[in-house]
Amino acid sequence: MKVRVVENVLKANDAVASANRGRMDQARVVAINLMSAPGSGKTTLLERTIPALGADVRCAVLVGDLQTTRDAERLEPLAAETIQINTGTGCHLTAPQVAEGIGRLELERLAYVFIENVGNMVCPAAFDLGEHRRVVLLSVPEGDDKVAKYPTLFQQADAILLTKTDLLGVLDFDMGRVRDDLSRINTAAPFIELSAKSGQGIDQWIEWLRGQRRL
Amino acid sequence: MKVRVVENVLKANDAVASANRGRMDQARVVAINLMSAPGSGKTTLLERTIPALGADVRCAVLVGDLQTTRDAERLEPLAAETIQINTGTGCHLTAPQVAEGIGRLELERLAYVFIENVGNMVCPAAFDLGEHRRVVLLSVPEGDDKVAKYPTLFQQADAILLTKTDLLGVLDFDMGRVRDDLSRINTAAPFIELSAKSGQGIDQWIEWLRGQRRL
Numbered sequence: 001m002k003v004r005v006v007e008n009v010l011k012a013n014d015a016v017a018s019a020n021r022g023r024m025d026q027a028r029v030v031a032i033n034l035m036s037a038p039g040s041g042k043t044t045l046l047e048r049t050i051p052a053l054g055a056d057v058r059c060a061v062l063v064g065d066l067q068t069t070r071d072a073e074r075l076e077p078l079a080a081e082t083i084q085i086n087t088g089t090g091c092h093l094t095a096p097q098v099a100e101g102i103g104r105l106e107l108e109r110l111a112y113v114f115i116e117n118v119g120n121m122v123c124p125a126a127f128d129l130g131e132h133r134r135v136v137l138l139s140v141p142e143g144d145d146k147v148a149k150y151p152t153l154f155q156q157a158d159a160i161l162l163t164k165t166d167l168l169g170v171l172d173f174d175m176g177r178v179r180d181d182l183s184r185i186n187t188a189a190p191f192i193e194l195s196a197k198s199g200q201g202i203d204q205w206i207e208w209l210r211g212q213r214r215l
Numbered sequence: 216m217k218v219r220v221v222e223n224v225l226k227a228n229d230a231v232a233s234a235n236r237g238r239m240d241q242a243r244v245v246a247i248n249l250m251s252a253p254g255s256g257k258t259t260l261l262e263r264t265i266p267a268l269g270a271d272v273r274c275a276v277l278v279g280d281l282q283t284t285r286d287a288e289r290l291e292p293l294a295a296e297t298i299q300i301n302t303g304t305g306c307h308l309t310a311p312q313v314a315e316g317i318g319r320l321e322l323e324r325l326a327y328v329f330i331e332n333v334g335n336m337v338c339p340a341a342f343d344l345g346e347h348r349r350v351v352l353l354s355v356p357e358g359d360d361k362v363a364k365y366p367t368l369f370q371q372a373d374a375i376l377l378t379k380t381d382l383l384g385v386l387d388f389d390m391g392r393v394r395d396d397l398s399r400i401n402t403a404a405p406f407i408e409l410s411a412k413s414g415q416g417i418d419q420w421i422e423w424l425r426g427q428r429r430l
Contacts, residue, residue: 037254038357066366068364070360091337091338120337122305122335123306139356142253148283149253149280
């Protein structure tokens with residue numbers, strides 16, 4: 001019984017996700033689902049990304065959080081439109097929540113919709129939101145064992161960003177271990193080393209993002 | 216339908232949790248459920264804690280992870296007994312998993328059972344495992360906004376540990392904001408600033424742990 005209900009929930013979610021993707025395809029907007037543990041730097045990354053894409057590239061952000069509107073407030077001055085989705089006790093965003101969010105956007109005027117998922121390395125991986133690309137962040141202070149410990153998330157990623165690389169000199173972090181673990185589960189996704197502080201990797205990330213518009 | 220199934224799952228879990236607590240009460244062992252985001256330092260904390268408690272204080276550790284046995288391998292040389300519980304795609308430990316784990320322990324010979332939950336700030340908060348105390352870790356690099364963003368977890372905590380305080384000089388982290396957010400949701404739990412690197416706070420944490428045996 002339990003399994004059947006879970007399957008039904010996922011099926012209903014996936015149908016809405018497909019509809020979301022269809023609407024965004026039609027509007028020629030690229031939707032990026034950002035997933036990571038809490039505090040990996042999703043909001044900080046968007047603060048750097050939106051200005052770097054250029055003033056003519058209009059971006060919207062859907063921000064998932066259990067509570068608070070802090071991330072949305074941080075992004076409001078930068079994005080064309082910012083919508084906070086509070087999940088209450090929900091541990092991930094769902095496709096219906098995203099459908100409601102994009103229903104409030106002028107999709108035709110946008111280039112990108114960034115979906116900042118709830119900070120969680122497990123549950124968001126099971127829910128298609130209608131995104132075109134999945135981007136997974138791992139921050140240096142989380143440790144070099146996380147690819148092996150949360151393989152599902154990293155397996156599905158279209159791009160993997162190692163954030164807070166400015167802390168590589170301060171913390172023990174074995175890059176070889178991360179690359180080795182990734183080589184077993186995902187060799188297709190680019191692996192970009194990023195620091196919002198020093199600016200390392202931002203160009204490479206922006207280039208990757210621009211490439212997604214041409215696909 | 217969905218809600219009723221979820222309620223049944225929680226009820227079944229809670230019944231097993233009560234039985235777990237009963238068994239551990241009888242054996243006069245204190246069970247501590249450690250919860251945090253991935254990479255907050257749960258395993259590192261246990262590596263420091265078990266030797267600091269003293270050789271005559273026997274500890275067992277149940278380690279929850281989706282995959283890998285890395286954390287259990289790290290703790291094996293230190294704890295009297297170490298049991299890895301792999302949850303597969305499960306985003307939290309459940310009481311039946313803990314029941315199976317403690318069923319394999321010589322509870323009467325132990326002083327503490329540490330339960331290292333899956334790294335996740337949302338889902339573990341909903342599941343009683345039969346622990347006596349809930350300890351929540353927040354690491355400095357995760358950021359000073361996490362108490363407000365994940366209030367349920369911090370609300371339930373019997374002790375709150377701020378870890379990796381050696382990074383306070385390197386990162387922007389507003390301690391006042393954390394204390395202010397905590398003052399609204401949990402004033403009972405001690406707030407201990409810890410660094411496994413410098414040793415800050417370890418004595419205070421050990422003292423708190425010893426105090427739980429007398430309650």
